[in-house]
Amino acid sequence: MKRTLERVITTLLALTMLACLPALSLAEAAPVNNEYGVTPAGTFPITAEKQEFTVMITQWADQDPATAWITDIYEDMSNVHVNWIVVPSDGFKDRVAITFASGSMPDVIAGMGGVLTAAEELQYAAQGLLQPLDEVIERSSIHFKQFLEENPQTRKLISQDDGHIYSLPGLAVCYHCNYSQKFFINKVWLDNVGMGLPTTTDELYDVLKAFKEQDANGNGDPNDEIPLITCLLGWHVDLDGYLMNAFIYSDPDTYMAVEDGSLIYTPTQEGYREGLRYLNKLYANELLSPESFTNNESTNSKINVAAIADPKDWENSAAVIGSYPFAYQNYSGDTDIWKQYEILAPIAGPDGFVTTPEYSLVRDTIRANMLITKDAKNPDLIMRWVDWFYTKEGTRFRDGREGIEWRYAEPGELDFNGNQAEIVSLTTPEDDPFYGNVDWTQSIVINSSKSVRETLKAAQDFRDPTINNGTEVQLFQGTKAYEAVARDVNQSIPGLSVPIDQISEYARIETELKSYVKTSMVKFITGDMDLDKDWDTFQNNLKRIGLEQYMEMANTAYSNFINR
Numbered sequence: 116m117k118r119t120l121e122r123v124i125t126t127l128l129a130l131t132m133l134a135c136l137p138a139l140s141l142a143e144a145a146p147v148n149n150e151y152g153v154t155p156a157g158t159f160p161i162t163a164e165k166q167e168f169t170v171m172i173t174q175w176a177d178q179d180p181a182t183a184w185i186t187d188i189y190e191d192m193s194n195v196h197v198n199w200i201v202v203p204s205d206g207f208k209d210r211v212a213i214t215f216a217s218g219s220m221p222d223v224i225a226g227m228g229g230v231l232t233a234a235e236e237l238q239y240a241a242q243g244l245l246q247p248l249d250e251v252i253e254r255s256s257i258h259f260k261q262f263l264e265e266n267p268q269t270r271k272l273i274s275q276d277d278g279h280i281y282s283l284p285g286l287a288v289c290y291h292c293n294y295s296q297k298f299f300i301n302k303v304w305l306d307n308v309g310m311g312l313p314t315t316t317d318e319l320y321d322v323l324k325a326f327k328e329q330d331a332n333g334n335g336d337p338n339d340e341i342p343l344i345t346c347l348l349g350w351h352v353d354l355d356g357y358l359m360n361a362f363i364y365s366d367p368d369t370y371m372a373v374e375d376g377s378l379i380y381t382p383t384q385e386g387y388r389e390g391l392r393y394l395n396k397l398y399a400n401e402l403l404s405p406e407s408f409t410n411n412e413s414t415n416s417k418i419n420v421a422a423i424a425d426p427k428d429w430e431n432s433a434a435v436i437g438s439y440p441f442a443y444q445n446y447s448g449d450t451d452i453w454k455q456y457e458i459l460a461p462i463a464g465p466d467g468f469v470t471t472p473e474y475s476l477v478r479d480t481i482r483a484n485m486l487i488t489k490d491a492k493n494p495d496l497i498m499r500w501v502d503w504f505y506t507k508e509g510t511r512f513r514d515g516r517e518g519i520e521w522r523y524a525e526p527g528e529l530d531f532n533g534n535q536a537e538i539v540s541l542t543t544p545e546d547d548p549f550y551g552n553v554d555w556t557q558s559i560v561i562n563s564s565k566s567v568r569e570t571l572k573a574a575q576d577f578r579d580p581t582i583n584n585g586t587e588v589q590l591f592q593g594t595k596a597y598e599a600v601a602r603d604v605n606q607s608i609p610g611l612s613v614p615i616d617q618i619s620e621y622a623r624i625e626t627e628l629k630s631y632v633k634t635s636m637v638k639f640i641t642g643d644m645d646l647d648k649d650w651d652t653f654q655n656n657l658k659r660i661g662l663e664q665y666m667e668m669a670n671t672a673y674s675n676f677i678n679r
């Protein structure tokens with residue numbers, strides 16, 4: 116009895132904390148009024164008499180969903196008990212396949228990063244192992260329906276070409292990741308050669324030349340600077356990423372672009388050749404390090420670390436292409452060298468052209484984050500249980516306890532945009548019983564929208580020595596200039612789903628094309644292939660690999676997506 120009372124009090128406290136959500140009130144909890152045994156959508160508790168369902172879920176780190184802080188408290192709020200089947204994240208995919216094959220499934224399968232691809236989902240739906248959720252959503256959600264209205268791209272991404280929705284998504288917006296074809300430049304070196312941040316490809320050329328010819332790092336030797344470096348393996352470190360976008364829209368992940376409503380293959384375009392000419396000019400004038408073609412991200416960061424360890428051997432690069440500067444701490448220990456870098460805004464090409472890819476369509480939505488299987492005894496109960504997590508309040512609730520995992524911001528504490536912050540994130544003490552086990556994290560859907568993240572308290576100066584998340588602040592602030600010139604999301608390319616019988620052929624051509632483009636790109640830059648004499652051969656080889664067939668399949672998939 117005492118325990119029950121304590122639980123009620125805890126629950127009431129939790130509800131008070133969430134007072135901004137008017138529908139959330141025990142007093143307003145309406146009686147069960149439908150055949151599914153649930154209260155009206157948007158109210159708590161969800162059921163009058165306790166009900167339960169079973170969730171198979173990925174385990175993340177040391178988490179145990181059965182004992183997480185959130186589990187008990189949400190059971191009290193919802194009056195729904197969840198039985199957890201916890202599966203290690205290694206091998207989760209296989210376990211899902213086995214579960215589908217077994218013919219006996221838990222009510223729900225939920226997983227970090229998504230349980231099924233669009234193609235897998237469609238296959239299971241065709242076998243009757245997943246059922247359309249459209250009517251359940253219509254009947255038993257309020258917040259998820261609103262979420263879909265507010266996120267039309269997510270609705271398209273989770274809908275199949277047959278018009279149905281078979282799974283529930285999560286949303287995890289990473290603002291700087293969505294504009295991650297970036298360029299970092301050493302501000303100290305710029306000061307040393309008396310130049311400002313370049314805004315055009317010509318100005319950048321002049322800056323790199325000054326780095327080469329002058330003693331930009333100030334060690335007395337004018338010849339030990341690497342003006343520009345990148346690498347072949349890494350996240351958005353592409354040579355034909357940032358710099359190419361001064362000549363033509365270029366997304367090296369797909370090499371596709373939307374032109375007049377349909378897809379074209381960028382390396383077939385004259386603008387791509389012009390971009391390669393510029394890169395070839397940088398290389399021919401020894402401004403782009405040849406190590407760019409052999410390094411990976413960690414070797415590049417080691418170049419910078421060596422420079423710190425022995426200033427006489429200083430050879431760190433002045434400018435780097437990439438989503439992160441190589442010199443960030445995760446690569447280089449405790450050094451502060453990353454603070455010398457500025458994120459360079461996208462630069463304009465000779466014709467004033469400037470753009471950058473926008474990756475929200477392939478990054479924000481966690482597709483099939485949660486499946487309600489054909490064996491689910493009460494899909495409406497599950498929809499009601501998960502519905503609230505599509506609100507900002509429900510997502511914030513998942514952060515944990517006030518005073519332990521978070522607190523309200525004081526007046527004057529600022530957020531990422533320099534406005535009054537809403538929430539300050541705190542760190543769970545290591546001796547806390549829920550340390551590392553507060554929430555189900557992204558294994559159960561959340562709506563981690565741009566505004567949830569940006570209204571957290573943040574430092575205003577990324578070089579502030581008193582903060583430990585300066586890189587995140589720098590990335591956030593530097594991304595603004597990218598967002599300003601980025602392609603509209605409606606001109607971005609989603610993950611394309613081709614019919615099941617085309618998948619292997621599509622993947623085969625895609626892999627060959629990409630590999631051939633990347634190899635040829637390097638040869639064009641280094642002069643092993645000539646941009647005038649060998650261009651036609653390059654184009655013919657793309658056709659020989661199957662470019663036309665590939666683009667036909669891609670365009671059909673793309674127009675299906677647009678028409679959803």
Ligand SMILES: [Ca+2]
Pocket residue numbers: 325326327328329330331336337338339340
């Ligand atoms: Ca030099």
Ligand SMILES: [Ca+2]
Pocket residue numbers: 329330331332333334335336337338339340
């Ligand atoms: Ca020098």
